Amino acid sequence: xxxxxxxxxxxxxxxxxxxxxxxxxxxxxxxxxxxxxxxxxxxxxxxxxxxxxxxxxxxxxxxxxxxxxxxxxxxxxxxxxxxxxxxxxxxxxxxxxxxxxxxxxxxxxxxxxxxxxxxxxxxxxxxxxxxxxxxxxxxxxxxxxxxxxxxxxxxxxxxxxxxxxxxxxxxxxxxxxxxxxxxxxxxx
Amino acid sequence: xxxxxxxxxxxxxxxxxxxxxxxxxxxxxxxxxxxxxxxxxxxxxxxxxxxxxxxxxxxxxxxxxxxxxxxxxxxxxxxxxxxxxxxxxxxxxxxxxxxxxxxxxxxxxxxxxxxxxxxxxxxxxxxxxxxxxxxxxxxxxxxxxxxxxxxxxxxxxxxxxxxxxxxxxxxxxxxxxxxxxxxxxxxxxxxxxxxxxxxxxxxxxxxxxxxxxxxxxxxxxxxxxxxxxxxxxxxxxxxxxxxxxxxxxxxxxxxxxxxxxxxxxxxxxxxxxxxxxxxxxxxxxxxxxxxx
Numbered sequence: 001x002x003x004x005x006x007x008x009x010x011x012x013x014x015x016x017x018x019x020x021x022x023x024x025x026x027x028x029x030x031x032x033x034x035x036x037x038x039x040x041x042x043x044x045x046x047x048x049x050x051x052x053x054x055x056x057x058x059x060x061x062x063x064x065x066x067x068x069x070x071x072x073x074x075x076x077x078x079x080x081x082x083x084x085x086x087x088x089x090x091x092x093x094x095x096x097x098x099x100x101x102x103x104x105x106x107x108x109x110x111x112x113x114x115x116x117x118x119x120x121x122x123x124x125x126x127x128x129x130x131x132x133x134x135x136x137x138x139x140x141x142x143x144x145x146x147x148x149x150x151x152x153x154x155x156x157x158x159x160x161x162x163x164x165x166x167x168x169x170x171x172x173x174x175x176x177x178x179x180x181x182x183x184x185x186x187x188x
Numbered sequence: 189x190x191x192x193x194x195x196x197x198x199x200x201x202x203x204x205x206x207x208x209x210x211x212x213x214x215x216x217x218x219x220x221x222x223x224x225x226x227x228x229x230x231x232x233x234x235x236x237x238x239x240x241x242x243x244x245x246x247x248x249x250x251x252x253x254x255x256x257x258x259x260x261x262x263x264x265x266x267x268x269x270x271x272x273x274x275x276x277x278x279x280x281x282x283x284x285x286x287x288x289x290x291x292x293x294x295x296x297x298x299x300x301x302x303x304x305x306x307x308x309x310x311x312x313x314x315x316x317x318x319x320x321x322x323x324x325x326x327x328x329x330x331x332x333x334x335x336x337x338x339x340x341x342x343x344x345x346x347x348x349x350x351x352x353x354x355x356x357x358x359x360x361x362x363x364x365x366x367x368x369x370x371x372x373x374x375x376x377x378x379x380x381x382x383x384x385x386x387x388x389x390x391x392x393x394x395x396x397x398x399x400x401x402x403x404x405x406x407x408x409x410x411x412x413x414x415x416x417x418x419x420x421x422x423x424x425x426x427x428x429x430x431x432x433x434x435x436x437x438x439x440x441x442x443x444x445x446x447x448x449x450x451x452x453x454x455x456x457x458x459x460x461x462x463x464x465x466x467x468x469x470x471x472x473x474x475x476x477x478x479x480x
Contacts, residue, residue, distance in 0.1 A: 021195050040193070040194060040195070040196035041192070041193055041194060042190075043226075062230070064227055064294060065379055073296075079296055079297050080297070083223055083227060088222070088241060138271075152292060152378035152379070153290075153293035153378065
């Protein structure tokens with residue numbers, strides 16, 4: 001029995017007490033449409049992790065403070081997936097950290113985190129990278145101040161932001177160099 | 189924690205949303221950005237039976253100038269104000285607020301109108317709307333009505349929006365060339381609620397005297413408050429640092445902050461004075477009307 005069927009059964013057993021309202025949700029996650037009947041109260045982060053099976057998006061503070069659950073909505077809008085119901089993303093496009101590497105080749109943002117040791121314990125890394133990517137798409141040449149401000153909704157409990165900032169600076173350089181070399185890359 | 193179960197209604201037009209709210213009455217609640225509502229539901233501080241999701245209503249997502257007002261639609265995100273170059277150029281108060289609401293990611297989902305309707309005692313946009321003399325457009329049974337922000341903000345988490353009604357837009361008067369503002373906020377870290385904050389907007393006459401003053405404080409009582417005595421003291425006067433100092437002394441007289449982990453009541457009271465003073469000074473500097 002899947003988790004969702006289980007919840008429907010629970011709803012029938014406890015009818016009238018706390019019946020989960022079931023909604024059908026279709027979300028394009030990393031290019032692939034995932035359709036499930038889920039409780040309307042299911043948060044997007046749980047849909048991504050438990051229904052789509054993509055566990056790169058983490059659950060941290062559970063209160064929209066830490067940013068480890070950050071994903072990109074409809075292209076490059078960063079959102080905290082713990083503060084959004086899955087049903088709110090119905091019919092929309094979500095990108096998680098799993099979308100970054102292509103064919104085993106790390107995305108410039110991932111490579112930069114690796115090179116600059118921006119990873120540390122790694123827990124905040126997926127959210128940091130998704131936020132960094134959104135920041136760089138809006139501002140390809142950010143100052144250190146822009147980077148620190150842009151990442152201020154993502155907490156690192158290793159408290160080592162310097163390497164993360166260096167990683168975003170390296171990624172900015174790599175991404176603008178590659179889009180200069182290949183103009184079509186910017187349209188991807 | 190998971191929120192309690194609720195019935196989800198997706199609205200595609202203001203009519204659909206309004207009908208659903210009428211149908212469900214007290215049980216119904218508007219879901220806009222959800223950046224305050226969803227955490228409140230997760231902590232079970234809020235337990236609405238029905239959520240009416242207005243996010244799909246594209247016609248409520250707008251930011252435009254019309255009939256002398258900046259009009260902000262019900263689903264317009266904080267980030268839309270933050271990134272609009274024309275807003276940055278001409279709305280100094282709004283620009284200094286939109287850069288410090290919650291954190292940069294939350295601002296991509298959070299809405300200005302939703303924040304005003306939530307009416308958190310520490311809200312940034314409530315104080316801003318007071319200082320800028322905003323007006324909220326509400327759709328009720330009898331059609332549209334416009335409520336000045338002073339009447340709109342009733343008490344903590346309570347506004348003039350009645351059961352079955354919905355707020356459609358916030359209107360801010362377009363500032364003229366001799367109007368500038370400033371938002372001063374103390375927070376422990378990015379994304380935290382304000383320890384205390386002040387919104388200030390000043391307009392000058394051609395002769396350099398003060399034509400209009402908007403001064404409000406937030407996180408300093410059960411609701412964001414207009415410091416009316418300070419406003420009255422400034423009108424018609426030529427701005428001097430002594431006058432600004434005297435006006436800022438009025439803020440602690442009305443502030444009734446609670447002591448919490450952000451500071452003692454005494455500290456917060458004194459900060460209302462400091463922040464109003466800083467805001468007035470920065471607004472005047474932006475007007476080129478006072479030298480440091």
